[in-house]
Amino acid sequence: MFELSGDVRPHYRWLFDRCGNMSTEEFQKKRTIADNAFLTQGVTFTVYNDQEGTERIFPFDLIPRIIPRAEWEKVERGLGQRITALNLFLHDIYHEQKIVSDGVIPAEIIRSAVHFRPEFMGFDVPKDIYIHICGTDLIRDADGNYLVLEDNARCPSGVSYLLENRQAMKRVFPNLFSRYLVRPVETYCVELLDVLRFIAPNGNPEPNVVLLTPGIYNSAYFEHSFLARTMGIEIVVGADLVVQDGAVFMKTTRGLQRVDVIYRRIDDDFLDPLVFRSDSVLGVPGLVDAYRRGNVSLANTIGTGVADDKVTYYFVPKMIRYYLDQDPILPNVETYLSYFDSDRKYVLENLDKLVVKSANESGGYGMLMGPQSTSEQREAFRQAIEKNPRNYIAQPVIQLSRSPSFCDDHFEGRHIDLRPYILYGEKVTIIPGGLTRVALREGSLVVNSSQGGGSKDTWVLDE
Amino acid sequence: MLSRVADALYWLSRYTERAENNARMMDVNLQLMLDAQLLNTRTQQHWESIIYTLEDTELFKKHYPEITGDAVVDFVTFQRKNPNSVYSCLAFARENARTVREQISIEMWEQINRMYLFFLTGDAKRLFHSSTYEFYKWTLEASQLFQGICEATMAHEEGWEFIQIGKFLERADRTSRILDIKYHILLPSGEQVGGNVDTVQWMAVLRSCSALEPYRKHYRGQVMPWKVAEFLVKNQTFPRSILFCVDSVDHSLHKITGVDRGDFQYNVEPERLSGKLLADLCYVTIDEIFELGLHEYLDRIQLRLIEISKAILKEFCEWLENEDEEGAQLQKQSQ
Numbered sequence: 001m002f003e004l005s006g007d008v009r010p011h012y013r014w015l016f017d018r019c020g021n022m023s024t025e026e027f028q029k030k031r032t033i034a035d036n037a038f039l040t041q042g043v044t045f046t047v048y049n050d051q052e053g054t055e056r057i058f059p060f061d062l063i064p065r066i067i068p069r070a071e072w073e074k075v076e077r078g079l080g081q082r083i084t085a086l087n088l089f090l091h092d093i094y095h096e097q098k099i100v101s102d103g104v105i106p107a108e109i110i111r112s113a114v115h116f117r118p119e120f121m122g123f124d125v126p127k128d129i130y131i132h133i134c135g136t137d138l139i140r141d142a143d144g145n146y147l148v149l150e151d152n153a154r155c156p157s158g159v160s161y162l163l164e165n166r167q168a169m170k171r172v173f174p175n176l177f178s179r180y181l182v183r184p185v186e187t188y189c190v191e192l193l194d195v196l197r198f199i200a201p202n203g204n205p206e207p208n209v210v211l212l213t214p215g216i217y218n219s220a221y222f223e224h225s226f227l228a229r230t231m232g233i234e235i236v237v238g239a240d241l242v243v244q245d246g247a248v249f250m251k252t253t254r255g256l257q258r259v260d261v262i263y264r265r266i267d268d269d270f271l272d273p274l275v276f277r278s279d280s281v282l283g284v285p286g287l288v289d290a291y292r293r294g295n296v297s298l299a300n301t302i303g304t305g306v307a308d309d310k311v312t313y314y315f316v317p318k319m320i321r322y323y324l325d326q327d328p329i330l331p332n333v334e335t336y337l338s339y340f341d342s343d344r345k346y347v348l349e350n351l352d353k354l355v356v357k358s359a360n361e362s363g364g365y366g367m368l369m370g371p372q373s374t375s376e377q378r379e380a381f382r383q384a385i386e387k388n389p390r391n392y393i394a395q396p397v398i399q400l401s402r403s404p405s406f407c408d409d410h411f412e413g414r415h416i417d418l419r420p421y422i423l424y425g426e427k428v429t430i431i432p433g434g435l436t437r438v439a440l441r442e443g444s445l446v447v448n449s450s451q452g453g454g455s456k457d458t459w460v461l462d463e
Numbered sequence: 464m465l466s467r468v469a470d471a472l473y474w475l476s477r478y479t480e481r482a483e484n485n486a487r488m489m490d491v492n493l494q495l496m497l498d499a500q501l502l503n504t505r506t507q508q509h510w511e512s513i514i515y516t517l518e519d520t521e522l523f524k525k526h527y528p529e530i531t532g533d534a535v536v537d538f539v540t541f542q543r544k545n546p547n548s549v550y551s552c553l554a555f556a557r558e559n560a561r562t563v564r565e566q567i568s569i570e571m572w573e574q575i576n577r578m579y580l581f582f583l584t585g586d587a588k589r590l591f592h593s594s595t596y597e598f599y600k601w602t603l604e605a606s607q608l609f610q611g612i613c614e615a616t617m618a619h620e621e622g623w624e625f626i627q628i629g630k631f632l633e634r635a636d637r638t639s640r641i642l643d644i645k646y647h648i649l650l651p652s653g654e655q656v657g658g659n660v661d662t663v664q665w666m667a668v669l670r671s672c673s674a675l676e677p678y679r680k681h682y683r684g685q686v687m688p689w690k691v692a693e694f695l696v697k698n699q700t701f702p703r704s705i706l707f708c709v710d711s712v713d714h715s716l717h718k719i720t721g722v723d724r725g726d727f728q729y730n731v732e733p734e735r736l737s738g739k740l741l742a743d744l745c746y747v748t749i750d751e752i753f754e755l756g757l758h759e760y761l762d763r764i765q766l767r768l769i770e771i772s773k774a775i776l777k778e779f780c781e782w783l784e785n786e787d788e789e790g791a792q793l794q795k796q797s798q
Binding site for chain 2: 215228229
């Protein structure tokens with residue numbers, strides 16, 4: 001919101017004045033309106049390891065984050081470039097693996113990636129698109145540059161909060177919207193449905209699209225239900241589907257009905273107990289066979305996890321150069337791969353200064369925050385890294401940019417990141433802005449909802 | 464519509480209806496007991512008959528040393544280990560609602576959630592202890608509000624018809640059980656059939672079905688056992704009579720299948736069963752019922768309602784792995 005000099009950044013001026021004129025009581029009242037809206041609508045997420053009453057609201061901060069048009073356009077170009085490269089990478093990896101034979105990525109990195117699915121080598125996916133929906137986490141460094149922190153190319157979640165946040169803001173601050181030209185986000189579900197219809201098997205013009213959820217106990221069930229409702233498609237659990245003669249059907253009161261496209265919010269491992277984890281009760285026996293025969297399309301496709309492995313992440317700028325012959329528009333955060341001997345030496349010597357992440361965890365789990373860690377924690381990570389160097393990366397601690405948040409009864413700076421949602425169908429579509437997550441605990445750099453994070457509305461200006 | 468969704472809507476509706484009926488039954492009988500003290504009846508035997516008609520005697524005995532008014536009221540109202548208690552029914556109803564949130568209106572969800580939270584937070588028990596009357600009033604009105612919201616906010620399409628079927632099948636079953644309570648209550652020695660105590664007990668039966676005033680309007684006279692039975696079994700316009708409920712089930716079934724009702728047609732097994740039961744109820748006379756024995760007659764009705772319920776689940780939800788209707792639900796809850 002502020003320049004280094006302490007001046008208000010120009011696009012925040014009006015908001016700053018408006019908030020300055022408001023009393024704490026007035027602000028608190030607005031906040032109550034918003035909180036009640038979330039609670040009664042059941043905009044909640046589930047906290048595991050708790051008994052009854054496990055649904056909480058995702059804390060919402062009323063001060064919007066504002067992104068000027070030019071700044072956003074650069075982000076948009078960078079994300080488009082990135083998802084294009086990632087899809088080319090996945091196609092290559094599941095076919096000739098030229099990027100490996102040309103020496104850009106070591107073969108072992110691919111082979112050992114947990115989410116790499118060698119059984120799908122040579123398999124062609126509809127329209128050659130692997131990642132249809134991607135959530136890429138961005139942060140801004142001290143100079144205001146956007147850096148990519150990670151890609152979420154399997155089942156990124158959170159988009160429903162973004163849409164609900166906007167609804168809440170319109171209710172609470174209608175006047176601000178008439179003052180600022182804020183680009184709308186409401187078309188997301190229409191665009192998503194277009195993407196899902198686009199990848200229907202055999203170009204079927206009227207495909208039956210469903211959303212496959214693990215069920216009501218999943219932490220993101222609200223979102224699954226929200227998206228299905230907004231797209232007007234059926235939300236199904238594994239038990240609603242059955243595979244017959246290599247095709248997928250859903251069980252309805254009028255008999256079996258063919259399913260063409262599945263927007264699945266279940267990880268690869270649980271999709272089909274005949275192929276992956278045999279103890280999965282969430283999936284559908286025979287689903288992978290139907291998929292292989294081209295009778296049903298999945299979004300995202302199976303095996304995209306090799307692209308969002310944190311070690312693969314290190315190579316994305318190289319992919320962009322390799323496949324597109326372009327310089328990356330959005331750089332990565334500086335990253336050390338403990339897989340490389342020299343990097344590992346540096347990482348082990350500087351554990352107290354770095355953030356160490358294991359390659360396949362998400363949600364803020366499996367992480368070492370060096371400066372705040374105890375010597376026991378560092379020792380545990382040292383042993384883990386030496387035992388399995390492939391599985392760890394390290395990054396310098398980035399001071400995430402801060403944005404004012406309303407805390408109890410006053411405003412304080414809190415660290416934020418940004419997760420834009422990228423759709424890849426007939427064209428690349430990026431919903432303006434994204435989900436801005438806030439580390440609401442003072443001084444915290446962790447924005448995950450499971451770790452005390454909240455969110456705020458994100459405005460991309462159209463002027 | 465998905466079979467699982469139809470199943471969940473059906474059970475959501477059955478469980479809310481069951482919660483309401485059980486609450487009303489407790490409310491009425493608690494009030495009746497106030498009179499019973501005066502009339503010097505054996506109260507324990509009265510509560511026994513309630514547990515007996517609910518077919519929960521064994522479960523009850525597992526959790527309570529003896530049958531007392533307090534124990535029965537707790538068992539039927541608050542006991543989570545009793546799957547048919549008001550609290551359990553609301554919890555199951557809410558759980559079913561949660562799995563089909565995108566199918567029901569937001570208002571329906573909010574109301575079912577509110578009812579469940581009332582019990583979960585302990586507000587229900589606090590209100591019960593400060594005023595039993597207020598507590599049952601709240602519970603009954605909350606359920607009625609839910610049904611009104613459902614009527615007014617949900618599109619009257621296939622899913623809504625499944626909600627109707629669940630509600631009316633449950634209600635028919637409960638009405639038959641409430642009527643049957645009287646069979647198990649013996650009159651104190653020295654009391655006459657048609658005497659004071661007998662009449663008070665029959666009035667309690669009517670009140671348990673919200674039927675006392677409609678009954679009076681209909682017969683304009685004394686509360687007579689055979690008339691009460693006739694009213695609750697065969698009345699065509701009272702919405703809690705067994706005939707009315709079965710008629711509604713039959714109507715909804717034909718809405719779902721699209722088969723014309725007018726020509727006695729049926730397409731699927733549940734329609735055949737509901738049509739057959741409906742015809743029996745229409746053409747049976749109250750003398751025939753009493754000749755057979757009211758208890759035996761109600762027993763048969765209950766079995767036929769279960770038969771219809773099973774046929775519906777088999778016809779429309781054959782894909783779901785239901786062994787029997789109650790068992791499958793319990794499995795669902797414990798996952």
